[in-house]
Amino acid sequence: MASLATIATVVSAAGTIAGGIAANAAAQDEARQLEAKGKEEFAASQREAEIKRQEGRLIMSRQQALAAASGAGAGDDAPTILKLMSGTARESEFNAQVEMFGGKSRKSGLxxxxxxxxxEGAATLLGSVTKAVGGGIRGLNTSGAFG
Structure with missing residues (x-):
């Protein structure tokens, strides 16, 4: 009868460890998925930042064209158009930087x-091994395997 109890103890310990291994593997997979999502978030923010910059360039081009069409002057020496375009450039770059910050922040969080x-996965694995060893020693002791 002692040998059957010993076998049951060993099987139980192996099952506990196997559960820890599976939980750790699942945690590692989830971690890889979170990192992949973080990289995607950052890449998306880079694309959005470039769109913000392009929108700014288009607005500045339109500002210059309207100024030229008005006859008020649109050259590099026209103070009004320079003021408008530099403000647009600053706002465009600010919006781009906001997008980048958001992407970096989301990536960091993920x-x-x-x-x-x-x-968590490593702790679960360690806990399962500890539980299996402790349970195994207890089971083997009560089964009479130690004397």
Whole structure:
């Protein structure tokens, strides 16, 4: 009867460890997915920032064309158009930087979540091994395997 109890203890311990291994693998996969999403978020923010810059360039081009059509002057020496265009350029770049900051922030948050998920997976694995060893020793002791 002691050998059957010993086998049951070993099988239980192996099952506990296998569960920890599976939980850790799932955590690692989830962490990789979070990092991939973080990279996608950052790339999207870069595209959006470039769109903001392009919109600014188009607005400035329109401003210059309207100024030229009005006859008020649109050259590099026309103070009004220079003031308008420099304001547009600043606003355009500010909007681009806001997009980039948002993307970096989202990426950072997702990378932090991935790191936390990895630690959780490792802790689950360690906990399952500890539980299996402790349960195994207890089971083997009560089964009479140690004397």
């Amino acid at each position: 990378f932090n979540a991935a790191s936390n998920r990895r630690r």
